[in-house]
Amino acid sequence: MTKFVDRLLDRITMYRLVLYYLIGLLLTGAGLSVLHIAPHGPVAIAFSTAVIFAACWVTNAVFARVFAVPANSESIYITALILILILDPVAPSDLKGTGVLICASVWAISSKYILAIQRKHLFNPAALGVVLSGFLLNQPATWWVAGNLPLLPVVLIGGALVVRKLQRLDMVASFILANLATVLATTPTTEYAMALGEALRSSPLFFFAFVMLTEPLTAPTTRLLRLCFAGLVGFLFAPSIHIGSFYFTPELALIVGNLFAYAVGPRGRLVLTLDRVEEVAADTYDFVFALPRKLGFRPGQYLEWTLGLERPDSRGNRRYFTIASAPTEDCLRLGVRFYKDSSAFKRALAELVPGDTILASQLAGNFTLPANPATKLVFIAGGIGITPFRSMLQYLLDRREARPIVVLYGTERQADIAYRDVLDAARRELGIGTVHAVAKEALRGQYPGSIDARLVRAAIPDYKERTFYISGPQAMVEAVSDKLRRMGVRRSRIKVDFFPGFA
Numbered sequence: 395m396t397k398f399v400d401r402l403l404d405r406i407t408m409y410r411l412v413l414y415y416l417i418g419l420l421l422t423g424a425g426l427s428v429l430h431i432a433p434h435g436p437v438a439i440a441f442s443t444a445v446i447f448a449a450c451w452v453t454n455a456v457f458a459r460v461f462a463v464p465a466n467s468e469s470i471y472i473t474a475l476i477l478i479l480i481l482d483p484v485a486p487s488d489l490k491g492t493g494v495l496i497c498a499s500v501w502a503i504s505s506k507y508i509l510a511i512q513r514k515h516l517f518n519p520a521a522l523g524v525v526l527s528g529f530l531l532n533q534p535a536t537w538w539v540a541g542n543l544p545l546l547p548v549v550l551i552g553g554a555l556v557v558r559k560l561q562r563l564d565m566v567a568s569f570i571l572a573n574l575a576t577v578l579a580t581t582p583t584t585e586y587a588m589a590l591g592e593a594l595r596s597s598p599l600f601f602f603a604f605v606m607l608t609e610p611l612t613a614p615t616t617r618l619l620r621l622c623f624a625g626l627v628g629f630l631f632a633p634s635i636h637i638g639s640f641y642f643t644p645e646l647a648l649i650v651g652n653l654f655a656y657a658v659g660p661r662g663r664l665v666l667t668l669d670r671v672e673e674v675a676a677d678t679y680d681f682v683f684a685l686p687r688k689l690g691f692r693p694g695q696y697l698e699w700t701l702g703l704e705r706p707d708s709r710g711n712r713r714y715f716t717i718a719s720a721p722t723e724d725c726l727r728l729g730v731r732f733y734k735d736s737s738a739f740k741r742a743l744a745e746l747v748p749g750d751t752i753l754a755s756q757l758a759g760n761f762t763l764p765a766n767p768a769t770k771l772v773f774i775a776g777g778i779g780i781t782p783f784r785s786m787l788q789y790l791l792d793r794r795e796a797r798p799i800v801v802l803y804g805t806e807r808q809a810d811i812a813y814r815d816v817l818d819a820a821r822r823e824l825g826i827g828t829v830h831a832v833a834k835e836a837l838r839g840q841y842p843g844s845i846d847a848r849l850v851r852a853a854i855p856d857y858k859e860r861t862f863y864i865s866g867p868q869a870m871v872e873a874v875s876d877k878l879r880r881m882g883v884r885r886s887r888i889k890v891d892f893f894p895g896f897a
Contacts, residue, residue, distance in 0.1 A: 409468040409712060411559050412605065415552035416475035419601075422548050423479070423539055431544050438483040442495055446481075449499035450474040457507040468711075473502050476520035476605060479539040480598070480645075481527070494533040498523040517652045518612050521645040528643065535645060540598030553604030560610075566603045568621045572628030573599060580634035602631070602644050610698075612652045615758030619658050627651035663755035664689065664697075666726060668746050674729065675812035678778060680718060681728040681746065693720055693785040694891075695759035699728065699752055701742050713739055716759070716865075716891070718781040718813075722792035726754070729781040729812065761863065761891045763789075763797075770859055773801045774845060774874055776866025777810065782891055783865065784813045787820045794823070800854050801828040804845045804870070808835050829853045844870075847877050858882055865891035 406414075424439050426432040432439075454470045477498055484491030502523030506515040509522070528534035539545055557563050574593060581589040593599055607613070607627060614620045629635065630647035642650075666683035674680050696716045703711040719727035732740055746752070763786055764771070773783045780803060790797060801820075805811050811830065820826040829841060831849055836842035841849050850857050862878055864871050871890050878888055 406559075407712070408556075408559055408610075409472065412556055413468055413472055413475070415556055416472060416479065416605070418552055419479060419539055419545065419548055420475060422545060423542065426542070426544055432542055433538055434483040435485075438485050439478075441486050442481070442483040443478050445492055445495045446477050446499050447471075447474050449496045450477075450503050453500045453503040454506075457504055461507050469506075470503065473519045473523075474499065477502060477523060479601070480520070480524060480535040480537045482533075482536045482538065491533075494527055494531050497531060498527040498533075501526045515611065516656050518606055518609055518645075518648050521606060521648045521652075524645045525643070525649055528645075534643060537598040537601070537644070540601040543595060546595070546600070549601050549604070553600055556604050556608065560608055562608045562620070564617070565608065565613075565620045565624045569603050569607055569624035569628040569631070570599065572625040573631050576629050576632035576635065580632065597633075598644050599631075602648075606648055607651075610756055610758075612655055614655045614659050615756065617760055619655075623651050623655050626654055663753055664726075666752050666754055668748050668750050668752070669725065670748060671746075675731075676807070676809035677733070678729065678731040678810070678812050679744075681730065681743065682719075683726045683728065683752070685724065685726055689721075689726065689757070691717060691721055691757055692759075692762040693717075693789040694762040694782040695757055697754045698756035699754050701739060701752055703738055703742055711739055711742075714756075716761075716781045716785070718784050720785050720789035720792060722789055727784075729778060729784070731778040759891075761865070761889060762786075764861065767795065767797050769861055770798045770856065771800075772850075772854055772857065772860050772862045773799060774804075774862060774864045774866075775801070776804045776845070776870040776874075777806075778812070779864075779866030779870070779891065780812050781865075783863070784816050787816050787824075787826065790824060790826070791816070791819055796824045797826070799826045800860075801826065802831060802845050802849065802853065803828055804831040804833075804866070806833050808832060808837065845874055847881055850878070850881065861887045861889065863889050863891070 420439075420443065423432050424436055427434055427436045427439055450470050450473060477495070481495060481498060482491070484495065486492075500523075502519040505517055505519050505522045509516050524535045540549065557566055574590065577589050577593050578586060607624060614623050627647050627650070630642045630650055631644055633641070635642050664686065666686070669682050669684045672680040672682060694716070696714050698712055698714050700712045715728050715730065717726060718729035719725055730740065730743060732744060736744070743752075761782055773786070775783055783801065787801075801817065803811065803817070811832075817828045821828060829849070830836075831841040831843060831845045833842075833844055841853075843849075854860065858881075862883060864874050875888055875890060879885060
């Protein structure tokens with residue numbers, strides 16, 4: 395069952411999954427309203443949905459044109475749906491309430507453009523829109539979707555899928571534990587049961603954690619900082635936390651957390667101009683971009699890439715790709731393999747010509763070289779999964795730093811082998827050898843077939859002393875990880891490449 399869920403999640407982008415989750419919550423809430431179980435009527439929910447969607451779409455269209463940046467339809471809809479689910483729905487006759495919905499929507503969307511530094515917005519848009527409506531219009535959020543007990547199963551099931559896709563269970567757990575610990579610490583012992591029940595059943599705790607806390611654009615990019623961020627927000631999220639007579643709200647707690655994330659995180663978005671395109675293997679190309687400024691990153695990290703698509707498909711117009719170049723190079727390489735059923739994003743990427751631009755942001759990733767250069771490593775790559783290792787090896791070549799590394803590279807055919815020049819240079823100059831496992835047409839000296847236990851034992855006699863880095867298609871990563879564990883390799887010595895998206 396777990397593998398089936400993982401395969402299903404692998405077919406959908408993070409943004410699209412969140413979008414479907416929010417739509418499911420809205421439809422469930424609307425259905426409950428028809429049955430008079432939800433606190434609001436279906437007319438109010440339908441009217442508020444139309445108002446917020448229209449206000450968000452118009453505002454985004456205007457600002458995208460003014461700032462000349464690609465409009466992201468998924469982002470608009472996600473922000474709109476969050477606002478719909480946490481702001482009080484109003485009837486068509488409620489002019490003041492309608493004005494509040496419009497103002498909150500305009501403030502939320504415009505914050506992505508106005509309250510941004512180097513094209514990176516600072517705050518969760520929905521949270522900021524709600525904070526401003528509370529302060530300026532005296533209309534705080536009611537979080538009606540989270541306070542509705544019949545909706546809790548949908549909140550939990552859909553939220554669990556989002557967290558699994560993002561692999562942010564530790565972050566959500568840190569938030570919830572910090573919040574519950576704060577609640578208990580500020581509650582008399584005789585009221586523990588009531589306080590915990592209130593927090594778990596009728597507060598926005600889970601919806602907030604699954605949807606808003608995990609939003610990647612305004613959260614830290616490294617694990618330790620994410621846990622600190624989640625703990626801080628969880629503490630401020632507790633209803634008893636206040637400064638004098640001023641009490642924090644859930645959305646204000648997130649805004650404070652966003653400021654922390656900005657203070658400790660990488661700055662801004664890059665507008666990259668394509669310099670050239672290089673074919674590195676069959677149906678595999680490097681898009682080489684000129685760097686407008688120095689980008690401080692570690693080999694193996696990834697970026698989120700955004701293209702302006704007029705008609706995005708179900709996978710949207712954003713992707714996470716590992717940086718194929720090294721920090722020591724004066725360009726940024728994006729290595730991509732194209733398939734017959736490539737997405738609209740990849741089709742648009744393939745049509746780029748020198749001089750065209752793309753947006754890059756959200757530098758992140760822990761799939762990086764260990765600090766200790768004496769650590770024995772094995773790089774296991776499948777197909778285009780070689781890109782983070784190309785970055786690492788080129789970095790070591792430029793620094794002339796030899797490390798005890800063995801590379802196992804699995805491909806379908808000879809033509810699928812990418813970055814031969816870097817692999818050969820690493821062998822020649824640093825003594826870092828590569829063993830090729832080729833499923834078809836294996837040559838002499840290559841391993842005929844896929845990477846398996848037999849190859850690991852033959853190529854790496856001291857494999858139990860090494861740390862394994864695995865990158866490639868999800869199925870391959872899972873299969874190799876499982877084989878290594880069966881061979882006695884400790885789980886702590888297996889690192890897998892991960893980024894929240896589908897390429």
